[in-house]
Amino acid sequence: MSIRVVVADDQELVRSGFSMILEAQPDIEIVGEAGDGVEAVAAVQRHAPDVLLLDIRMPRMDGLEAARLVCGQSGCRVVMLTTFDLDEYVYEALYAGASGFLLKDVRRDDLVHAVRVVAAGDSLLAPSVTRRLVADVIRRRRAEAAEPAPSSARLDVLTAREGETLRLLARGLSNAEIATALFVSEHxxxxxxxxxxxxxxxxxxxxAVICAYESGLVTPGTP
Structure with missing residues (x-):
């Protein structure tokens, strides 16, 4: 079964370029394109794709609002497209439910890999770009608001081993790397x-990464 994808970007060349790259893959099918957020939401409702590649900055409805609607109304996985690798709007999109983000100058192979990873139910955490983004935005927001780190009481429901797993996950480790660190199996x-x-x-x-930073379990700059 092929991975059904909708590509939403207000720049036609970017949109068509991504579509051509993905359509060339035997396991990926482009089921729709959109030039703004309104069209993106409508395309998801109409075509029920597995993955939506969504530009963060678009007319009529921006990618942030579109991500909220799509993530709240469907099981479609959202990957944000941005020109900036430290865009605060990307953080908001991740918080709304997006599964990660890609820079628009992403390499062909990385684009294809990202779609497959997200369609399989995982998120774009490697090579820890999302983790760096979250840490940077939270650090700046706390500094601007002069707020202390929030309480970690929310994490009390976790066992000690689950808490350690969350800490390692927030550092950007893969399941295999976490298994090695904890001396357990990947399963x-x-x-x-x-x-x-x-x-x-x-x-x-x-x-989970966002939660780890917001709860203070992991702090910006933690190795």
Missing amino acids: TVKTHVSNVLGKLGLRDRVQ
Whole structure:
């Protein structure tokens, strides 16, 4: 079964270029394109894609609002497209439920890989760009508001091992790397990650990273 994708970008050359790259893959099908946020939401409702590539800055309805609607109304996985690797709007989109983001100058192979990863239910955390983004935005927001780190009481529902799994996940480690660090199997790590998401009411690993930073479990600059 092919991965169904909608590409939404107000720049026709970017939109058609991404579509051509993805359509050339035997396991990926472009089912729709959109030039703004309104069209993107409508395309998701009409075509029920597995993945939506969504530009963060578009006319009529921006990518942030479109991401909120799509993530709240469907099971479609959203990947944000941006020109800036430290765009605060990207953080807001991730918080709204997007599964990651790509820079528009992404390499062909990385674009294809990202679509496959997200369609499989994972998130774009490697090579830790999302983690760096989240850490940077939270650090700047706290500095601007002169606010202390929030309480970690929310994490009390986690076992010690689940908490350690969340900490390592927030550092950008893969399941295999977490398994090595904790001296357990990858299957056990997957169970821990699933428990963390379920207990904290999180959609995916990206939101787990955000939660880890917001709760103070991991702080910007932590190795």
